[in-house]
Amino acid sequence: MEIHFKIIGVLLMALALVHIIFPKYFKWNDELKSLSLINRQMMIVHTFFIALVVFLMGLLCLTSATELIETKLGKTISLGFGVFWGIRLFVQFFGYSSKLWKGKTFETMIHIIFSGLWIYLSAVFWINYLE
Known part of the structure; x- marks a missing residue:
């Protein structure tokens, strides 16, 4: 089971880092122009915090697999x-x-x-x- 937690840790940290390309890949500069300032900023801020939580989940799985299991x-x-x-x-x-x-x-x-x-x-x- 420990190996699965370590694999998950690496996968989640990689998934979090992929969020860095979201604004460019999904053309947020153009796509989000029609949104109000608050909605545009919520998209960006919430994406950052989702990525941060996913990264921290991955870090926890990678560094504390034994504790999570036992x-x-x-x-x-x-x-x-x-x-x-x-x-x-x-x-x-x-x-x-x-x-x-x-x-x-x-x-x-x-x-x-x-x-x-x-x-x-x-x-x-x-x-x-x-x-």
Whole structure:
């Protein structure tokens, strides 16, 4: 189980760092122009804090795998992470329109990859909690 926590740590830290390219990749300078200042800034600030939380989750998994696996507090944290990533998996299918990826090769691949990632994260955290 420890190896899975370390893998998850690296994956989550990488996922957090990918957020750096979001503004340019999604053309936020153009796309967000029509939003009010508060909505535009909330998009940017919330993206930063989501990335920060994901990075810190990854850092915790990478540096404290043993504690997450062996302690009551670690099991409780795993439960919280399992719920978090389980909800993220649900949103992958019911929060985003399939029009965003169906019939588009690259987008479908990304959808499949991230669906698999959310399943993996949810499963590892839930299994750790239940053991």
